[in-house]
Amino acid sequence: MSTFARSSAVLRNWARSAKDTPELSRLEWRLPPLLSVIAGMVDLTGFFTLGHVFTAHVTGNLVVAAADAVHGGPFHLAQALAIPVFMLALAGVWLIAQVSRRRGVGLVSPLLLVQFLLLAAILIFSVIARPSAAPHGLMAGVAVMIAVSAMACQYALLRLAMPRVVSTAVMTGNLTNTVLSLLDSLSERLALLPVDAGRLKRSSHLLVGFLLGCVVAAYAVSVFDDWAWALPVALSGVALVCFHPVGDASQAGSNG
Numbered sequence: 744m745s746t747f748a749r750s751s752a753v754l755r756n757w758a759r760s761a762k763d764t765p766e767l768s769r770l771e772w773r774l775p776p777l778l779s780v781i782a783g784m785v786d787l788t789g790f791f792t793l794g795h796v797f798t799a800h801v802t803g804n805l806v807v808a809a810a811d812a813v814h815g816g817p818f819h820l821a822q823a824l825a826i827p828v829f830m831l832a833l834a835g836v837w838l839i840a841q842v843s844r845r846r847g848v849g850l851v852s853p854l855l856l857v858q859f860l861l862l863a864a865i866l867i868f869s870v871i872a873r874p875s876a877a878p879h880g881l882m883a884g885v886a887v888m889i890a891v892s893a894m895a896c897q898y899a900l901l902r903l904a905m906p907r908v909v910s911t912a913v914m915t916g917n918l919t920n921t922v923l924s925l926l927d928s929l930s931e932r933l934a935l936l937p938v939d940a941g942r943l944k945r946s947s948h949l950l951v952g953f954l955l956g957c958v959v960a961a962y963a964v965s966v967f968d969d970w971a972w973a974l975p976v977a978l979s980g981v982a983l984v985c986f987h988p989v990g991d992a993s994q995a996g997s998n999g
Contacts, residue, residue: 767848767904767905770851770904770905770986771905771907771908771945772945773986774851774905774982774986775901775905775908775911775948775949775952776948776949776951776952777952777978777982777986778897778900778901778911778952778982779911779912779948779949779950779952779953779956780952780953780955780956780959780978781858781862781897781911781956781975781978781979781982782799782894782897782911782912782953782956783799783912783952783953783954783955783956783957783960784956784957784959784963784971784974784975785798785799785862785890785893785894785956785960785975786798786799786800786894786912786956786957787956787957787960787961788960788963788964788971788972788974788975789886789887789890791960791961791964792869792874792878792964792968792971793821793874793875793878793883793886793887793890794819794821794878794879794883794887795807795819795878796819796821796822796825796887797825798887798891798893798894799894799912800912800913800914801825801826801829801891801894802826804822804823804826805826807819807822808822808823817879819879821879821883821884821887821888824884824887824888825887825888825891828888828891828892829891829892829894829895830895832891832892832895832896833895833898833899835892836854836857836895836896836899836900836903837899837903839853839854839857840853840899847904848904848905849904850900850903850904851900851904851905851986851987852983852986852987854896854900854903854904855900855979855982855983855986856983857896858893858896858900858979859976859979859980859982859983861889861890861892861893862893862972862975862976862979863976863979864889865886865889865890865893865972865976866970866972866973866976868882868885868886868889869886869969869970869972870969870970870972872885872886873969874886874969875968875969897911897912898910908945909945909946909949910949911949911953912953914949914950914953914954918946918950921946921947921950924946956975959974960974960975
């Protein structure tokens, strides 16, 4: 591609991003809390039914694997594979975004669809294969990789379509933002963080959403076993239906 063509493409993407700003702002407020509930459900359901593997907070598997190694616990292949599979899934999502030729909010719908399809695949696979019956077996490992890929899609969606949104699955940063913002708002001293009235709300919404997802999933696993995967699938479907940016149609038309 020539330098002129690249420059023209950059200018078109910049102009499109400027038009997407109001829609992006609405999505940044409304979609991430629902995604955090889904992430909490997926993480806890996977941890309880698939051999104590973190499917959303994937780096936590390093801690569990290290602890097992030190204490002579059994080697769990799914824990070791979770991070490289997560990286491969991110690459796959990046490729989907490139092929779609969409940018910004235009990526929300296709990536929500990918997340929904992956979570639906876990539900179908779990109901048929019953991986929870042998949580360290091959079937459980396959289910873990599908769940990890679904969460990789969610992470990529945030970074590619809503880069200002903090993580919906790793709660350490959200807890830090919530506590520090709350202390700044209660203190009469000069605020240590940049003034942002929405930071406390955004972080607390994500934190509460993730915890709510964990609590609901814990109950669902105890009652419905493998069918507990139906809950994140249902919420993912709700997200797909309800969060369809108005810019999608125009962006698809311009790409055609």
